[in-house]
Amino acid sequence: MNGAHDMGGMHGMGPIDTDPNDPLFHAEWDKRAFAITLALGFHGRWNIDTSRHARENRHPADYLGSSYYEIWFKGVERLAVETGLVSAEELATGEPAAISQTPPPDPARVAAILAKGASAKLDDDVPAKFNAGTKVRVLDITTPGHTRVPRYCRGRIGTIDRDHGVYVFPDTHAHGLGKKPQHCYSVRFGGRDLWGDAAPSNDTIYVDLWDDYLEAAP
Structure with a gap:
């Protein structure tokens, strides 16, 4: 869903706190x-x-x-x-x-x-739609339900970096609609592919995305 939790790429939220000594629990x-x-x-x-x-x-x-x-x-x-x-x-x-x-x-x-850990990896024999090195476009998904595709990469073109294997599809699993097993990939994006010329030219972002989020790029 397009909620307040999906903050990636939003302005005005301040710097990310990366304190290595930050405790797991504050109270x-x-x-x-x-x-x-x-x-x-x-x-x-x-x-x-x-x-x-x-x-x-x-x-x-x-x-x-x-x-x-x-x-x-x-x-x-x-x-x-x-x-x-x-x-x-x-x-x-x-x-x-x-x-x-x-x-x-x-x-x-x-x-x-x-x-x-809470691994959702499955042993189902499901064919992969994409291979490493394939150019893909992220679908422009808008849903009031649960999804793991961030807003900042929707509609953008990236490259399949590696195939993690078959996993539970979170969009259906969250709402009692079944596991819908499918491949999850690490998709590589250049910083400028996501943020434009204002991003450093050597920035690279990797996003884990499922088959149903992707289509072959032209």
Whole structure:
């Protein structure tokens, strides 16, 4: 979706903070927000792409006025209510109507999953539409749903740098429309292909893009 989260290439946002000593969590409640998001995800009522869309799909003033883990917590609150884990009243009062009898996940299993990461790579035998070195154009996609194609590269021409393999397609996966397995590529763009002559001539940007985002360039 074209939300406030898609900030790539926008002016007026200030410099990117690249402090190598920046802590993972700035407050104790940040850790709790992260832990709650992971714990509720183990119920299996949504997937990682649904979770991302719940964080992105916020009013711009709310999104830009919230810290990183505030956005995470607001997203998981929405999902918990929408999927029936809690009611809006329970969330507002902090008083659960009933104590869940769902056993907690095995700590060893949690540690193994966190160590592995949330890979969406698949073993499906799906043919690739493009090969390394192929010129491609990014489709000009506008959708109120979840998508992983940034605005700044839509309609631009780049080159397939490498094929990552077959992955879950996030645009359908986020909305319960299936995994739609397809190839995901690292697409190389020159800085001036994206930003014009104002960009340094030697800048190169790599964007991970799925088959359904691309077409062969003329």
